[in-house]
Amino acid sequence: MSLPPPRAGAWSREGLRGYALHVGPLWCDADGALALRIEDRHTNITGRVHGGMAMGLASMGLAQAAQRAARPGSRATLLTLNLELIDSAQVGEWLFTEATVQRTTRTMVFVTGGLRSGERVLLTASAVYQIEAEAPTRRLRASENMALHPDHSVREPVDAFSAHVGKFLVRADEQGEPVGGLQVHPECLDARGGDEIDAGMVLMMADLFLGRRARTLSGSVCVTVGMGISRLAPVRLGDALEVESHTEGQQGETLVVSGRFRVNSLPVFSATSLWKMVEKK
Incomplete structure (x- = not known):
């Protein structure tokens, strides 16, 4: 049984959906803050909290705050999100999100946390959301499922959190470069409900596949220092999402790797990441 957070407040596990339910157990207080006690399944190969888990948790906290700031009957939809990872944490530690709405306009919400x-x-973040009319959930019929490329094979998980999150795929493109893949299933969806992918899952894919390029290029174990994503189009339940990575440059022990996410060749997300080499493989 999951213990409630050791912090004052009315904490509950009710109301969180999709990705939040899948990667938890997460707790939410009356003000929208989220909490997680790190378990083995949330860790990377070093036994510390996985960067994808940490970034996803922070992004969900920002989204909760943005949604509360949006006018009734509307939805705060992500435009851009930037995160910097400063420190890490171990199994048994509690993580808490922080979020402050800096400004709200008729069409946008600016949040830091x-x-x-x-x-x-452990992490600092900032995001911009667009306020849109709440759209009805799109019901996906079986015939609408988009097929992943037939050359995809299962990417074997290298750590506990990768194995816990779900089945990621990989294939080689015409130049022999790896392309990551994911069929969007219910556990990938927005923590607030709806049929769009949660930003936390996008961050996890970016961490896995952009990190792979950083490690291959450098020949070193690399840790995430920063990650930024921009949403260009919706990614929905049943979509076949792919990501390709590109090396942008290297300076000393740091590398910049970018990623392009597509559904049926349509750009849906872009990502830029900063990595630090820590040791040779």
Whole structure:
């Protein structure tokens, strides 16, 4: 049984859906803050919290705050999200999201925040959301499922969190470069409900496949220092999402890798990441 967070407030596990339910157990308080006690399944190969888990948790906290700031009957839809990973945490530690709405206009919400463990800041983040009319959930028929490329094979998970999140795929393109794949299933969907993918799942894919390129290029174990994503079009339940990565440059022990996400060749997300080499493989 999951213990409630060791912090004052009315904490509940009700109301969270999709990706939040899948990667948890997460807790939410009356103000929209989220909490997670790190378990083995949330860790990377070093036994510390996975960067994809940490970034996803922070992004969900920002989205909760943006949604609360949007006018009734509307939805806050992500435009851009930027995160910097400062520190890490181990199994047994509690993580708490922080989010502050900096400004709300008729059509946009600007939010800053991050992630803490006790007094330590683990991650800082900022995001911009667009306020749109709440759309009815799109019901996907079986015939509408989009097929992934037939050359995809299962990407074997290398750590506990990758195995927990779900089945990621990979194939080689015409130049022999790896392309990551994911069939969007219910556990990938927005923590607030609806039929769009949660930004946390996009961040996880970026962390996996952009990180792979950083490791291959450098010949080193690499850790995520920063990640930024921009939403260009919706990604919905049943879509076949692919991501390709590109090396943008290297300076000393840091590398910049970008990613392009597509559904049926349509650009849906872009990503830019910063990696630090920590040791040779």
